[in-house]
Amino acid sequence: MRRIKAGITPVRASGLDAHQVVAAITERAxxxxxxQAALFQDDVRPKLAAHxxxxxxxxxxxxxxxxxxxxxxxxxxxxxxxxxxxxxSHPFPYIxxxxxxxxxxxxxxxxxxxxxxxxxxxxxxxxxxTVPGRELSTRxxxxxxxxxxxxxxxxxxxxxxxxxMDILEHHLFRVTRNENLEVEEDDAENLLxxxxxxxxxxxxxxxxxxxxxxxxxxxxxxxLVRALGLHDDDVFELPAPLDxxxxxxxxxxxxxxLKYPRFVPVTPAGLAPQESSxxxxxxxxxREHDVLLxxxxxxxxxxxxxxxxxxAADPKVLAIKQTLYRTSGDSPIVDxxxxxxxxxxxxxxxxxxxxxxDEENNISWARKLERAGxxxxxxxxxxxxxxKLLLVVRQESDGLxxxxxxxxxxxxxxxxxxxxxxxxxxxxxxxxxxxxxxxNLLSGYAPRARFRRLLVAPRTVRDGLVERIEREIANRRxxxxxxxxxxxxxxxxxTCIDALYRASRAGVPVDIVVRGICxxxxxxxxxxxxxxxRSILGRYLEHSRVYAFCNDGDxxxxxxxxxxxxxxxxxxxxxxxRITDPAMVEQLEWLVTHAASDAVSSWHLEPDGAWVxxxxxxxxxKLEDIQTTLMARARSRVKGRH
Numbered sequence: 001m002r003r004i005k006a007g008i009t010p011v012r013a014s015g016l017d018a019h020q021v022v023a024a025i026t027e028r029a030x031x032x033x034x035x036q037a038a039l040f041q042d043d044v045r046p047k048l049a050a051h052x053x054x055x056x057x058x059x060x061x062x063x064x065x066x067x068x069x070x071x072x073x074x075x076x077x078x079x080x081x082x083x084x085x086x087x088x089s090h091p092f093p094y095i096x097x098x099x100x101x102x103x104x105x106x107x108x109x110x111x112x113x114x115x116x117x118x119x120x121x122x123x124x125x126x127x128x129x130t131v132p133g134r135e136l137s138t139r140x141x142x143x144x145x146x147x148x149x150x151x152x153x154x155x156x157x158x159x160x161x162x163x164x165m166d167i168l169e170h171h172l173f174r175v176t177r178n179e180n181l182e183v184e185e186d187d188a189e190n191l192l193x194x195x196x197x198x199x200x201x202x203x204x205x206x207x208x209x210x211x212x213x214x215x216x217x218x219x220x221x222x223x224l225v226r227a228l229g230l231h232d233d234d235v236f237e238l239p240a241p242l243d244x245x246x247x248x249x250x251x252x253x254x255x256x257x258l259k260y261p262r263f264v265p266v267t268p269a270g271l272a273p274q275e276s277s278x279x280x281x282x283x284x285x286x287r288e289h290d291v292l293l294x295x296x297x298x299x300x301x302x303x304x305x306x307x308x309x310x311x312a313a314d315p316k317v318l319a320i321k322q323t324l325y326r327t328s329g330d331s332p333i334v335d336x337x338x339x340x341x342x343x344x345x346x347x348x349x350x351x352x353x354x355x356x357x358d359e360e361n362n363i364s365w366a367r368k369l370e371r372a373g374x375x376x377x378x379x380x381x382x383x384x385x386x387x388k389l390l391l392v393v394r395q396e397s398d399g400l401x402x403x404x405x406x407x408x409x410x411x412x413x414x415x416x417x418x419x420x421x422x423x424x425x426x427x428x429x430x431x432x433x434x435x436x437x438x439x440n441l442l443s444g445y446a447p448r449a450r451f452r453r454l455l456v457a458p459r460t461v462r463d464g465l466v467e468r469i470e471r472e473i474a475n476r477r478x479x480x481x482x483x484x485x486x487x488x489x490x491x492x493x494x495t496c497i498d499a500l501y502r503a504s505r506a507g508v509p510v511d512i513v514v515r516g517i518c519x520x521x522x523x524x525x526x527x528x529x530x531x532x533x534r535s536i537l538g539r540y541l542e543h544s545r546v547y548a549f550c551n552d553g554d555x556x557x558x559x560x561x562x563x564x565x566x567x568x569x570x571x572x573x574x575x576x577x578r579i580t581d582p583a584m585v586e587q588l589e590w591l592v593t594h595a596a597s598d599a600v601s602s603w604h605l606e607p608d609g610a611w612v613x614x615x616x617x618x619x620x621x622k623l624e625d626i627q628t629t630l631m632a633r634a635r636s637r638v639k640g641r642h
Contacts, residue, residue, distance in 0.1 A: 001208055002178065026233055029209075037238045040247075051258060052144020053250065055241075056131060058156050061148070068132035069148070073157050077125065081154065083161045086116045092227045093118055097177035097205065100127075100243060102151060103220050105169040106162055114168065116223065119161065121151050121172075127246035129153060136253060145253065149241050171216040172242055173224060176209035211236045211243075260539050265299035265417070266634050268292075270425075272302070282307050283314070283394065286403055286425050292584045293423035295409065296540060297634035300416035301332075304390070304405060304423060308333050311392040311403075312340035318400075319346040319393040321439045325386055326410040333411050334365050338372040347374045350442045352385045377443045383458065385442060386568065387561045387575040388423075391435045402432035406577045408544040408559055420627070422544040422559045422588070424577060428453070431577060442573065457574035461562050462495060464576075468549045468556060469499040473506045480552045484510045485592040487546040490517035491564040504530040511596035515542040517565070523607040533605035534596045538627045546592050547576065548585075557585050600626045 001022060003009060009018040016024070045055065054060075061069065083104075084093045095101060100121035107114050121127075127150055130136075134146035151172050158167045207228045212221060214237040225232060256262065270291035272280050282303075285291065293303050309332065311317045320340050322333075341347040351366045370376045388407035393400060409421030424431075430452040437449045438456060449456075455464040469484060476482035484503060491497065491512065497520045500510055510531040512520065522533040536542050548557040560576030562568045579585050594600060601623040603611045615623055 001206070005206075023233070030236055033211075033236055033238060036244065040244060041239055048250070051255075052142070053253070053255070053258075054134075054144070054146040055128070056146050056148050058148070058152050061131065062133075065132050065134075069129070069153055070157065072129065072132075073153050074160070077122070077150070077154060078157070078160055080122045080125065081119060081161060084118045084120075086118065086227075095175045095207075095228065098174055098243070099123065100151065100172060100174050102155060102158075103169075103171045103173055103216075103224060104158060104162070104167065105220060107166040107168055109164075109166055115165070117162065119154065119158075121154065125150060126249060127241075127243075128249050136255075141255065147250070151241075169217060169220060171213050171220055172240065173210060173212045173216075174242055175207050175228060176211070178205035178208050207234075209234055209236060211238060213240050213242065214238060215240075263296075263631050265296050265302075266637075267302040268298040269637050271306075282310050282425075283403060286427050287401075290428065290581050290584065291425040292579075292581070292587065293407075293425065294544075294630070294634075295416050295421045295423070296418065297630050300413060303425070304407070304411065304416075305332050305336075305413060307392070307403075307405060307425065308336040308390065311394075312336040312343070312345070314394065315343075316395045317345055317392055318395055319348070319391075321348040321350075321389075321391040321393075321435075322411070323350040323352075323385055323387055323389045323442070324411055325352045325384075325388070326412050326415075331365075331411070331413055333413070334369065337369060337374055341369075341373040348377065348439065348443060349374050350377050350385050350439070352378075375443075382571070384567075384572045386572040387438070387456075389435055389438065389575065391432070391439060401427055402436065403427050404431050404435050406431070406435070406560065406575065408561055418540055419543040420540045422546070424559065424579065424584075428580075434577075438573075438575065453578045453580070455558065455560070455562075455576040455578075457562055457568060457572060458570050461574055461576060462493065462569045465496060465547060465564075466499045468547075468551075469496075469503050471551065472508045472549055473503050475550070475552050476503075476506050476508045481550050482508045482552075483550045484508060485546070485548040485589065485596070486511070486564075487513040487542075487544060487592045487595065489515050489543060489545070489563045492517050492519040493564045493566060493569055494519075496564045496569075500531060501527055504528045511592065513542070513592060513595045513602075516563075518605065521607060521609060522605045525607075528607075532596055534600075535603040535605070535611065536595055536600070536626060537603065538625060540627055545576075546588055548589050548592055555585050555589055557588055559588065595626055598623075600624050 003018045004022065011017045012021075014021070048054070058066070084090065086092050095118070100123075102119040102121065104117045104119055105114060106117060128147040129150055131146040131148055134144070136145040137143055155170050158170060207230055210224060210228060210230050212224070212235060216237065221235060225235060251259070268291055270289065271282060271285045291303075308320070308322075311320050317340070320337065322337065337347050337349060349366070349369050351369070366376050366378070388409060388411065390405040390411070392403040394403060404426050405423055407421060407423035409416065409419050409423075431454070434451045434454040437451065438454065441449050451460070455461045472482040472484055484500070491514055500520065504510055505527065507530060512522075512531065512533045514533060514535055515537070518533060518535075520528070520531065520533060522528055522531045544559065545561065545563060546557065546559050548555060557579045558576040559579060560574065562572075562574035562576055568574050579588060595602070598614070601615045603613050606612055617623055
């Protein structure tokens with residue numbers, strides 16, 4: 001859309017110009033939002049109602065419920081509302097991105113003139129209000145509960161906001177704005193200040209989409225399109241309620257029987273010989289052996305979080321270096337880094353302030369770290385720092401020792417409970433030296449840096465992976481064992497895809513487990529008949545990356561932060577670490593092999609590009625849910641080592 005406004009609409013490699021791309025995206029997006037709305041209206045809502053969890057309209061209320069909600073409106077909602085009229089002295093107000101608003105059409109009964117007003121639904125108030133008398137009772141949860149959207153309560157009482165006016169119509173709407181940030185890093189004298197300035201501008205990005213209720217009248221629809229500077233094609237008409245992210249409020253209800261069974265992550269066996277209320281000495285455990293972490297089955301708080309906390313409190317620790325791409329402002333990890341700096345330790349945080357849509361949060365807690373004396377480095381010019389690294393330098397009786405954590409996920413305690421990720425805790429000298437070199441590269445200048453066990457983008461990840469694919473091809477042609485197994489979020493890089501096609505044509509079996517964008521085709525004759533592609537969508541978001549190669553029977557296996565995308569391989573600092581412990585290699589190889597097998601419930605990519613769900617076997621038996629299996633395995637290995 002930005003290109004169209006600037007008049008830059010050349011035909012791209014796809015054969016489409018910008019107008020055609022926007023039209024195709026809009027058509028697909030409208031199809032997806034319609035499917036999403038239908039899923040809620042026709043499937044989720046009736047099933048909730050069957051369990052006495054109802055979302056009511058005002059007309060569904062009893063007289064007593066309506067009266068009590070009117071009192072609630074007067075005391076809890078009315079004082080927060082600000083109606084904004086639109087007339088010659090009041091221009092059309094700025095509508096913030098993704099905010100919920102009521103478009104209200106009014107008439108002055110004296111003059112007969114019609115007026116327009118906008119009313120913002122306060123984001124500080126709950127979207128759904130519990131209907132009086134239908135609260136979720138702790139004694140009798142089977143009685144259920146009933147809720148009503150706040151916009152319906154506001155709409156019913158518009159006469160309180162516009163006394164003396166006739167209310168003709170009211171319709172809910174929201175606007176999506178362009179919130180991409182444009183920072184010329186080469187010209188920015190201070191990246192942090194440039195980002196802060198750009199964040200101010202983001203709020204006023206151009207509108208790109210208007211969502212309205214499907215009951216809207218043509219007149220109000222046209223008025224909003226014109227006032228917001230949009231086109232008719234930019235309007236998405238959907239059934240109420242708009243903004244289904246608000247349904248998180250329903251998920252927060254205390255109804256365990258309607259949710260996944262509770263799972264409590266376990267302390268990794270490699271860190272605790274037996275379950276204990278007090279944490280063991282993590283440094284001693286890592287000295288004894290490397291530890292492989294698999295979140296959320298292994299607890300993030302008793303492993304990574306505890307590692308940082310112990311490092312911050314340990315007087316023998318001299319320095320802590322960590323990359324932070326996304327985390328929460330109230331994160332115990334940020335608190336531990338602050339504590340370490342205040343204790344006089346050297347603390348370096350490589351903070352990526354360009355992490356999309358987390359820019360404001362990252363700047364906020366980066367400032368907090370700086371005030372505590374942490375050396376904060378804001379990444380590298382032209383590259384995002386996406387690698388997940390933590391290095392602790394400790395003075396021990398036999399000299400300095402470096403303890404490392406290399407992960408596939410962010411240092412974010414909240415997402416670690418819902419994202420599937422891997423991590424390695426080690427004090428191996430090669431990994432420690434590689435990480436020291438990489439941190440020096442990130443905070444200083446090290447253009448000739450060389451690495452032993454790490455592949456580092458943008459220099460060596462793509463070349464390193466393609467080299468290993470070519471090795472499998474050579475082994476296959478020489479009659480030696482060969483296979484490739486990959487687990488990623490997304491695969492779109494042409495160089496890597498072409499190499500995998502060459503491997504398939506050479507007869508190398510290739511298994512790929514991909515959760516997101518997939519630009520490879522599977523099972524196409526004479527191109528990819530030896531490639532199997534699976535996708536697992538379940539309770540947890542599959543987020544880890546694993547790259548495994550047969551290597552003539554001596555498996556060569558990496559985990560890390562990099563997906564097979566241009567942005568990861570060319571425009572980010574990413575890392576993959578080679579796993580050398582035979583037991584860990586066996587465990588990770590099993591993970592990818594089993595996830596891609598026909599025994600596991602998953603989506604299969606067909607040769608025509610369609611995804612087909614396979615949840616039952618040929619005899620109608622239910623296929624294995626691999627995440628349930630991994631939860632059971634985690635519980636069973638609470639005692640004993642990995």
